[in-house]
C-alpha cells in the first residue's frame with residue numbers, strides 16, 4: 001500500500017522537464033467534465049436494458065390482467081407466480097456467475113433432481129425424523145456442491161470443455177438419481193421440513209424468501225466483492241486475468257461449485273413445493289435457467305453479467321407461463337412464445353452490443 | 361530516440377496555425393483529399409475537423425500524440441467508421457465509404473493498428489478474406505495459396521506456409537499476414553497504422569523496401585508511426601494532428617526539423633534524453649536471480665541477475681525468445697529447467713500467483729489479448745492485480761480503486777483522463793499506459809516490461825523512461841525487453857543480447873553500441 005505513492009509523486013512533481021506552463025489545465029478540465037458526464041450516461045446502458053425488461057414484464061402483466069382479469073391480478077396469483085419463479089430463479093443466480101465467467105453449466109437440472117432424490121431417501125428421512133430437517137437440507141446442499149465441484153475439477157484442472165463436462169454430468173446425475181430412487185417417487189414425510197419450507201413468513205411463502213435472499217446475496221457477491229470482480233475478469237479476458245495474478249483455475253472450480261450449491265438449494269425448494277423426491281425433478285430446468293439468464297442481459301460470451309436482469313428474466317418467463325395457464329392455453333403455444341422471447345432478447349442484446357462498441 | 365535537429369530556423373509559430381506548404385504541383389492533382397472530417401463517439405469527439413491531402417506516389421506521414429485521432433481518421437477513410445461531418449474526395453470526386461468493402465473497391469487498403477486477422481483460419485484464407493478467389497462458386501484454394509506464397513515472399517517471409525493457422529503465428533507474423541492482405545488488393549492508397557510497432561529492425565527494412573516499390577508504381581502510402589527516424593527515412597510529407605484537428609499540413613519531411621514536429625504534436629517543447637543513470641551501487645542486493653532457466657524448444661540456459669535499482673535490457677530480434685523468457689520467469693509458462701529466485705526465495709515454477717506474491721509484475725507484449733479487459737472501465741483495468749488489496753474482507757472498495765487509478769492517470773498523462781471509460785475506447789498508446797499503471801499501483805520488487813513503449817508517442821515515451829528510472833531509483837529491479845535497440849541501450853544499465861533463445865552477450869549498456877548489438881544478433885541467429 002505504500003507503493004502507489006511512487007506513481008503519485010510523479011503527478012505533483014515538476015520534474016518532468018517538458019511540461020511547460022503553456023498547458024492550460026483550466027479549459028482542458030472543463031472540457032473533460034462535459035465528456036465525463038456523457039460517458040457516464042452511456043455506461044448506464046445496462047440500466048437501460050433492465051428498463052426494457054421491466055417494460056416487457058409490465059406489458060405481460062397488462063395482457064394477463066386484460067385476458068384473465070382479477071384471476072390474474074390478485075395477491076394470491078402474484079404469490080403463485082413468485083413460487084413458480086423461485087426454483088428457476090435460484091438456479092439462474094448461480095448460472096449468472098458461470099456465464100459471466102464465460103462458462104456454461106448444463107447439469108443444474110439433473111443435479112437438482114439427484115439432490116432432491118438423495119435428500120428424500122428412506123434413510124435420509126429416517127435420520128431427519130430423528131435429528132431434524134437440517135439433515136435433509138444438509139444432504140441436498142452437499143450433493144449439489146459435490147456434483148458442482150466434480151464439474152469444476154474436470155473443467156478447471158482436467159481442461160474438459162465446460163459444455164462437454166456438464167453435459168456428461170447432466171446424463172450421469174440423472175442416471176444416478178434414477179438408480180437411487182428406483183424410478184419411484186419418494187414422498188416427504190418429515191413434518192419439521194414441510195412445516196418450515198412450505199410455510200409462510202410475513203405473508204410470503206418461504207421458498208420465495210429463499211429466492212429473494214439468494215438474489216440479494218448474488219447481487220452483492222457479483223457487484224461488491226472480489227469474488228465478483230474475479231468472475232468478470234475471468235470472463236472478460238482469461239489470459240489477462242491470469243497474467244494479473246488471478247488464480248483462474250481455482251476460481252473456475254469455485255464457480256461450478258457455486259452453481260452446484262444453487263442446484264442443491266433448488267432441490268430443497270423443489271422438495272418443499274412438490275413434497276416428493278423424484279428422479280424427474282428439474283428435467284429441462286437447465287434450459288429455462290440459461291434462457292432466463294441470457295434474456296436478462298448476461299453475455300453468453302462472458303465478461304458481463306447482471307443479477308437484476310436475471311431476476312427480471314426469470315419473472316418474465318414465470319409470468320408468461322402463468323398468463324397462459326390462466327387462459328387455458330396449451331403448453332405448445334407457450335413453448336412457441338418462449339422461443340420468440342428468447343430470440344427477441346438475444347437480437348436486442350446484439351443490437352445493444354453493436355451500439356456500445358460502435359465499430360471496432 | 362528523438363534526434364535533436366539543430367538546423368532550420370525555429371520560427372515562432374502559434375500552436376494552432378496551419379503551415380500550408382505549397383503543394384508539389386509537379387505531382388499533379390491529389391489522389392485523396394479529406395476535408396473537415398468530424399467523428400463523434402458517444403462521449404468523445406475523436407475528430408474535430410481534420411484535413412488531409414495525399415498525392416499519388418508519395419509517402420504521407422500522419423503524426424500525432426496518443427489519442428490525437430490518427431487511427432480514427434484512417435478508419436473513417438477505410439469505411440470502418442462513418443464520419444459525422446466532412447467530405448472525402450478521391451481523384452477530386454466526392455465519395456462516401458459506407459463499409460470496408462466499399463473502401464477496398466475505391467482502392468483504399470488498410471493495415472490496422474490492432475491486428476485484425478482471424479486466428480482460426482489459415483494464412484491464405486486470411487489474406488483473401490472477403491475477396492476469396494473462386495470460379496463458379498468453388499474456391500480456388502491452390503491459386504490462393506500460390507498468390508499468398510508470392511506475397512509472403514515479397515514481404516521477406518517466404519518461410520511462412522500459406523496453410524498455417526494464423527493463431528499459431530507470433531504478433532510479428534500476424535502483422536506480416538495483415539500486410540500481405542493489404543497488398544493483395546492492388547490498392548491505390550495503402551494506409552499503414554503503426555506497422556513497424558511489432559517488427560524488428562530487419563523487418564522494418566523490408567517494409568520500407570516494399571513501400572518504395574509501391575511508391576514507384578504510383579501508389580500512395582499513408583504512414584503512421586511514433587518513431588521519428590522512420591519518418592525521416594521513408595516520408596515525403598507530413599500532416600500533424602493534435603486533439604482531433606489538423607494543426608499542420610503537408611510539411612516537407614526534408615526541411616522540417618524534428619523539434620518543430622514535436623512542438624506541433626505536443627504543443628510544447630520536449631527537451632529530453634534518456635534519464636541519467638546514477639549507477640548501481642556495488643553493494644545493492646540481487647533481487648532477481650535467474651539460473652539456467654530453460655523452456656524446451658524455445659530458449660535454454662538463461663542466467664541473469666538484476667539488482668535493486670538496476671535496469672537490465674534484453675535486446676534481440678522478434679522471435680528470439682525474449683518475451684518467452686519474461687513469461688517463464690513470471691510463471692506464465694512452466695520452465696523445463698532452472699530456477700528463479702526473488703530476494704533469495706525460490707519461486708514455485710509455473711505459478712503466476714507465486715510470482716506476483718513475491719512481487720514480480722509483468723506488462724505483457726500484446727496488451728489487447730494478454731493485458732486488458734476491454735469492456736471494463738479503465739480503473740478496474742488499473743487495479744486488476746490489486747483490487748483484493750483495497751478490499752476489506754472480500755468487499756471491494758471501488759472508491760479507493762478509482763482514487764488510486766486517477767492518481768496514476770494523472771501521473772502518466774493518460775488521455776482522456778476518465779477512469780470510468782471502457783478500456784476499448786482508449787487509443788493504443790493510452791492502453792499501454794494503463795498497463796503500466798497497473799504495476800505501478802501494485803508496487804513491484806521486480807518489474808518485467810515487454811515492449812513498454814510500443815505505440816507510445818514521443819512525449820509519453822519520455823515520461824515512461826523517466827518513470828522506469830524513478831522506479832529503479834526507488835529500489836525496483838527492472839527487466840526490459842525492447843525491439844528498439846537505442847531504447848535498450850539508452851534506458852538500461854546493463855544489456856543482454858538474446859539470439860535464438862540464448863544469451864549471446866552481456867555487458868554494461870555504455871560499453872556496447874547499436875551496430876555491435878546487431879552484429880551479435882546476426883551472428884547468434886546464423887549459428
Ligand SMILES: Nc1ncnc2c1ncn2[C@@H]1O[C@H](COP(=O)(O)OP(=O)(O)OP(=O)(O)O)[C@@H](O)[C@H]1O
Nearest residue numbers: 401406426427428429430431432785786787788789
Ligand atoms: N469506439 C470509441 N468510442 C469512444 N471513443 C473512442 C473510440 N475509439 C476511439 N476513441 C477516442 O478517440 C480518440 C482518438 O483515438 P485514436 O485511436 O484515433 O488515437 P490515435 O491517434 O490512433 O492514438 P495512438 O497513437 O495511441 O494509436 C481517443 O481519445 C479515443 O479515446
Ligand SMILES: [Mg+2]
Nearest residue numbers: 430431473788
Ligand atoms: Mg492509433
